[in-house]
Amino acid sequence: MQFFDVTRQLGEDTLVYPGDPIPRMIREDAGDSLLTEVHLGTHTGTHIDAPAHYLKNGATVDTIPLPLLIGPARVIDLCRVRGAITPADLSGRCEGAERLLIKTWFSGEDAFDPGYPALSVEAARYLTENGIICVGMDAPSIEAYDGDGSVHRHLLERDVVVLELLDLTGVPEGEYTMIALPLRLRGLDGSPARVVLCEKPKSGGIS
Known part of the structure; x- marks a missing residue:
């Protein structure tokens, strides 16, 4: 059984969205132990958007039901798409799935690019x-x-969990089991x- 860690490493050089806090790790040698003070935003690195991100009275990240975060997931490859992802790009690719992870040309990129791939409102x-x-x-x-904000609001108003800045390199x-756990x-x-x-x-036995 193969596992894929699709989480980006989190460090001081982690790619951040413009305006978000720059991660800082302040290490302290306490003699018999090491301690690190960590400064980062709630949307730093691979992260989960809670409804409260765009909905003032929306659910917060600690209340997202675990069954939404753990279970079958489908990965689709849209690396060929440039610009907005449309319903035509998704047609026939997500039927029968509950959790969908979209792999694009941005996987593995380590610098912010304002032309990153994204969902159109119609795709959402x-x-x-x-x-x-x-x-x-x-x-x-x-x-x-x-x-x-229309894409976020459409998804979050319907309690769809949003994962951003994965690394699907x-x-x-294919079909996988996904575990996506935020800090509480x-x-x-x-x-x-x-x-x-x-x-x-x-599926199937050993021949």
Whole structure:
């Protein structure tokens, strides 16, 4: 059984969205132990957006139900797409899935690019119409850099879990089991998360 850690390493050189806090790790040698003071934003590195990120009275990250964060997930490869991801790009790719992770050309990039791939509003609607309960991307945001929040609001108003800044490098298209666990930050709008995929065992006996 193969595991894929699709979490970006979190350090002082981690890619951040413009305006977000720059991560800082202040190490202290206490003699018989090491201690580190960590400064970062709730949307630093691979992270989960809670509804409260865009909805003032929305659910906070510590209240997201675990069944949304753990379960079957499908990875699709849209590395060929440049610009906005549309319903045509998703057509026939997400039917029957509950959790969808979208691999794009941005996986493995380590510098911010305002032209990163993102969902169009129409694509977000397509996903919710097809029963998606969790959607993740390897881009800094699921919404275009010049977006007005409509993509986020459409998904979060419907309690769809949003994962951003995954690293799907080396992960083939296919069906997996996903575990995506945020820090249990009480009352906050998001959290860095560790996201792991496990290949589903092949069906059939040994010949």
